Amino acid sequence: MALTSLYSFFGAGLAFLWLLAPVTALPVARRATSSSTLVALQFANVLEQLESTFYAEALQKFNLSDFTAAGFASPQIPLQQFQAIAADESTHATTLMTAINALGGQTISGCTFNVSSLLTNVSTMVAAARLVENVGVSAYLGALTLINDTVISTAAATIMTVEARHQTILNLLAGGTPIPQAFDVALNPSEILALAGGLISGCNLGIPANVPLQLNNSGPIQAGTKLSFTSAALNGTIPSQNLTCQFLAGGLPATISQPFTECSVPPNITGPMYVFVTNSSQPLANNIRDAATGTIVAGPAMIFIDNQQDALAMAARPGLNSTATTNGSTTTTGSFAAPTTITLSPPTPSPSTVTSSSQSWMAVTTTISPSQASAILASMPA
Numbered sequence: 001m002a003l004t005s006l007y008s009f010f011g012a013g014l015a016f017l018w019l020l021a022p023v024t025a026l027p028v029a030r031r032a033t034s035s036s037t038l039v040a041l042q043f044a045n046v047l048e049q050l051e052s053t054f055y056a057e058a059l060q061k062f063n064l065s066d067f068t069a070a071g072f073a074s075p076q077i078p079l080q081q082f083q084a085i086a087a088d089e090s091t092h093a094t095t096l097m098t099a100i101n102a103l104g105g106q107t108i109s110g111c112t113f114n115v116s117s118l119l120t121n122v123s124t125m126v127a128a129a130r131l132v133e134n135v136g137v138s139a140y141l142g143a144l145t146l147i148n149d150t151v152i153s154t155a156a157a158t159i160m161t162v163e164a165r166h167q168t169i170l171n172l173l174a175g176g177t178p179i180p181q182a183f184d185v186a187l188n189p190s191e192i193l194a195l196a197g198g199l200i201s202g203c204n205l206g207i208p209a210n211v212p213l214q215l216n217n218s219g220p221i222q223a224g225t226k227l228s229f230t231s232a233a234l235n236g237t238i239p240s241q242n243l244t245c246q247f248l249a250g251g252l253p254a255t256i257s258q259p260f261t262e263c264s265v266p267p268n269i270t271g272p273m274y275v276f277v278t279n280s281s282q283p284l285a286n287n288i289r290d291a292a293t294g295t296i297v298a299g300p301a302m303i304f305i306d307n308q309q310d311a312l313a314m315a316a317r318p319g320l321n322s323t324a325t326t327n328g329s330t331t332t333t334g335s336f337a338a339p340t341t342i343t344l345s346p347p348t349p350s351p352s353t354v355t356s357s358s359q360s361w362m363a364v365t366t367t368i369s370p371s372q373a374s375a376i377l378a379s380m381p382a
Contacts, residue, residue, distance in 0.1 A: 033149065038105040040146040041096055043189050043207065044156065046108050047139055048093035050199060051132060053113040055086035058125050070122035071319015078126070078173050078316075085129075085166050092159050099155070111203035118199075130170040131302060134272050135195050136163045141186035145288050171271070172313045175320040176306045180271025183250035187274070188288050191300055213277060213299035221303050223267040229277065231298040238279055243297065246276040246284050254283035270308055274300035 059082060067075035097107050118128035140160035147153040164184070172178040187195075193209035216228040227245070234243075245263030246255035249272070256266045260277060276284060276299040278292075285291045314320070 033103045036146040037149055037152055040143040041100050042108050044143055045093060045096040046111055047136060048089055048096060050113045052089040052093050054115045055082060055089055057115055058119055059086055061119055062122055066122045071317045073316060073318055081169050088162055108203050112201045114199050114201060126174050130174040133167040133170045135192060137167050137184050138187040139192045141184060142188045142288055172316060175313050175317055176304060177270055177308050177310050181250035185248055185250050185274060186288055194299055195302060210296060211298040213301040215301050221265060222307055223265050225265045227263045233298040244278045244281045246278055248274040248286060252286055254285050257281055257283045270305055273303050275303060276300050
């Protein structure tokens with residue numbers, strides 16, 4: 001572990017600083033860094049600190065027997081991956097801090113990261129890690145649009161590609177499809193804070209957050225599932241018939257729009273989807289420049305559609321497969337379902353200045369039974 005950490009720091013860390021060398025070697029007065037670039041790096045650093053704290057506390061809390069009980073073929077499979085990811089996130093945070101200071105900026109200090117509700121058990125932790133890593137990739141994609149220096153954007157992209165590898169591993173460990181879509185989705189910082197802002201308190205991020213959107217569904221989420229939401233923004237000020245439910249997934253040119261009162265998961269999509277509520281039926285463009293973000297009332301929330309068996313995920317975590325006993329022998333059936341879905345559910349909207357640790361989010365988990373998994377598969381086209 002020590003050798004891995006040293007390699008991560010001196011390898012990835014020095015590589016990032018080497019990419020920044022043309023910038024950091026010059027006085028700030030000779031090469032000014034835009035405010036948006038510093039905001040992007042500062043925001044990324046806070047998210048990396050959040051991830052680092054999450055993994056450090058998870059590794060401290062859970063032991064090998066906990067991973068075995070969660071259905072993994074060997075506890076070393078998830079443990080090694082979480083140790084490697086934790087080392088990466090710590091290195092990212094340290095390196096970003098160094099880069100921000102070298103560019104004449106100041107890191108955001110005083111943040112507290114409230115992740116205990118995500119660590120109630122291994123299944124909840126793995127589901128939360130999957131959400132955090134998928135959100136992290138979207139955050140970096142969005143942050144790149146704020147960086148107007150190609151050297152710095154290239155350096156930041158070297159972190160984003162590693163976050164995408166984490167995303168793939170966590171999709172697998174959660175029992176989903178490791179690479180569900182050919183494209184990812186970029187989100188702007190305000191949208192990211194609607195998802196993760198409630199885990200951060202005690203510091204001023206300087207970024208206004210979208211009003212969070214909480215998913216109320218307690219059962220499995222598949223194509224055709226009608227969704228129900230709670231949000232401080234859904235208070236009757238705008239009649240529900242004037243609201244629109246918008247689904248965004250990788251590769252779509254724009255969101256799939258539905259009347260809010262008939263909000264159901266669209267067909268033919270596997271993997272993560274972001275859900276927004278807007279006051280317009282106009283679809284949101286799947287790019288930060290052209291999206292009509294002024295119409296967003298709440299969100300996004302994030303959902304995962306796990307509707308395909310994946311051989312690698314099943315091999316890593318066979319305990320997710322349902323079993324049947326016949327004549328005293330136990331056999332694995334053909335049904336599949338990732339057992340735990342998770343949403344980060346804030347009781348109140350996240351403000352742009354987070355100062356109270358009492359504004360914590362809670363993990364909402366749903367266990368899918370073998371019979372539910374079989375019903376889902378039976379409803380799918382051959």
